[in-house]
Structures are given as structure tokens and as C-alpha cells.
Amino acid sequence: MIAALGLVLGVVAGLFLEPTVPTWLQPYLPIAVVAALDAVFGGLRALLDGIFDDRVFVVSFVANVVVAALIVYLGDQLGVGSQLSTGVVVVLGIRIFSNAAAIRRHLFRA
């Protein structure tokens, strides 16, 4: 309940305050979104597994976003930015899918 409140709070803040993203940060926004989704699905699965932990969730979210953005940044500097972002999206995508599958098994028992 309180978690949903936090999420809604964030979305509302984002929509109404419309924070301007600095230009140098803009290329990393999509990757950050994928990383955040990975953390959210991981947290959701842990919740259903009954082992959810606030600290682990927040730390994994922050670390995910930072590391994903960092990898892409590094790739940009090395000239392989698009390949590395593909790599990050593939890895995180697989994780999101398998976590989503686990959540589905929990919810529908199928």
C-alpha cells in the first residue's frame, strides 16, 4: 500500500514538476528506465517469494541504474555505445522476462 503510494507520488511529481533532464544525461534515460524496471520486477518477485527487503530493493535499483548508465557512458567514450546499450538491454530484458515469469507462476500458479 505504502509502496504504491510512493510510486504514484513519484509519477505525479514527474508529470507535474517536469524536471528538465540535462542534455548530457538524456541518452542514458532509456537505459535507466530499463534498469529501473529490472529492479522493480525483481522486487515484486521477492515480495511474492516472501523475502522482500526494502534496503536490498533500493540499493539494487540505484546500483542498476547507475551501472547501466555507466556501461553505456563508457561504451560511448570507446565508440561502442550502441553495441553496449544493446548488451545491457538484452541482459536486463532476459532478467525482466524470467522475473516476470516467476511472478506469473506465483499469481496464476501456471
Added chain:
Amino acid sequence: MLLLTTLVEDSLDEGYARAAARRAAGEAPQRYGPVLLVAGLAAVGLLLATAAAQTRERSSATAEARDALTAEIEDRTTVNDRLERQLDRQRARVAQARTEGLRITAEGARLSTRLTTLEAATGAAPVGGPGFVIRLIDAPVDEEGADVDPRTDSAADEGRVSDRDLQTVVNEVWAAGAEAVAVNGQRLTALSAIRSAGEAVLVDFRPISPPYEVSAIGPADMRATFVDGFGGSYLQVLRDYGIEYSVEDDDDLQLGASAGVTLRYAVSPADVASGTTGGRRPDGERTEEANP
């Protein structure tokens, strides 16, 4: 393979299991747990909303920039048109002043007549007379084809009138005996170029848009010569690609002067009487204005 297996099977962060193990071992729970959770999820929400807003903003910014550019193009075109009309008026005044000045002497009067004839023939002065108009209309684009990138999809180009089509038609019109030709109101001179830039066809570097109209003034048999010659068969071929055309007679065509008849390199000999024709049709002295 091992990497992929690990990725799929250990998709859940190990931290959760460890935290659960610590809790099971009797460790005290986090003090600021709920606050941390709300803050973390608020950050997630913020990130998602920002990304969404960013994406929306970016697309609207592109549209705005395009609209602004379009508006500017229209503004500048209007200004250009106005300046061109102004130029035409001033030219007419200069021409009138010149005619009046030349009329003083008999020699001048002869020169004046010659000048008028040459101007009409080269495209520097507006002309009128009988002729015909060829209208070319692009093949209708089917709905699915409307959004196709014209650079990658060559099939979408087939039914479009290209600069080369217009060049061929215009050349055939000249060959059929035309004395003055205009494309979409742009008078052609010996130095005119019909080209293309992207999708647009340019006549003397000014873009024109479909339907294309080639107006030609010439002798009575010009139409028959054109239709029976290569020009007519070329139009038939265009029709195979879906391009519609029509040829209509007009007893009183009015063609304006060319926007700019300037010689950059060629200079006329000191002897004015030796002539300053454009070089394309040195026999074009008998023009529409000379025989009313």
C-alpha cells in the same frame, strides 16, 4: 551457454535471499525500511514519468521546429514574390523610359524595335500569343504508399513526374517550333535549367509543385508536330506509369518574363548591331509581339 543459464536461473537479486537469511538468523530489521521503500519507489516513478515526458516533449519539439521552418519558408516566399512583382514593375518602367528615349532619333527607333523583338525572343520580356498547354499530373499515391520514405522506396517514385520528364517534354516542345515556353509560369530562356532537389522539381532553381503545366507559344502546326513526334509518344509512355496528361489549345496564352536574364561570362561585341540573342534560336526574330 553458462552465462545465459545463470542469467535466466538467477534472475532474482541474491541480496533478497541473503537479507531473508539474516532476518531468519534473528538480526534486527531495518529502522528506516518503509521510508526507504517509499523514497525508492518515488524515484522509480519519477524516472518513468520523466522519461515519458521527455519522449513526448522531444517529438513535439521536432514538430514545432518543422512548423517554424515551414512558416519561415512561406514568409520568405511571400517576400520573394512581392519583390519579384516590384522588379517586374520597375523593369517595365525602365523599358518604357528606354523606348521613349530611343524614339527621339530614327536610328534609335529602329534599335528600339529590334530590342523589343530580341527581348521577347530571349525571354526577357513578357509575350502573348496562340499555343497550347501540356498538363502533367502525378500518379495518385495509394494510402499505404503515403508514409513510405521516398528515398528508400523506389516504387513510390515511378508515378511521379521527374525533372527529366519535364526536360524531355520541354525540349520536344522547342523542337516542335515553340517560340516561348514556360513551366508553371516560369518562363524559360536559353540558360534555364530544369533540375530536381529531393522530390521537388526546380526550374531556374525555383521549386515548382504538381500539377506541372508546360505552356508554349508557337505556330499553328506546333501541336500536331509535338503530338505526332517523340514528345507525344513520351507522354504515352508516362501514362503507362500512371502519370496523367492533357494537351489543350489556348488562343491567347500570356507568358511572363523570365526572372533573371543575366549573362555572367558572355559579352556582346562592341558592335551592338551584330546582335545579342541568347544563341539558342537566332532565327527567333519573328515573334508574337512583332505580328499582332
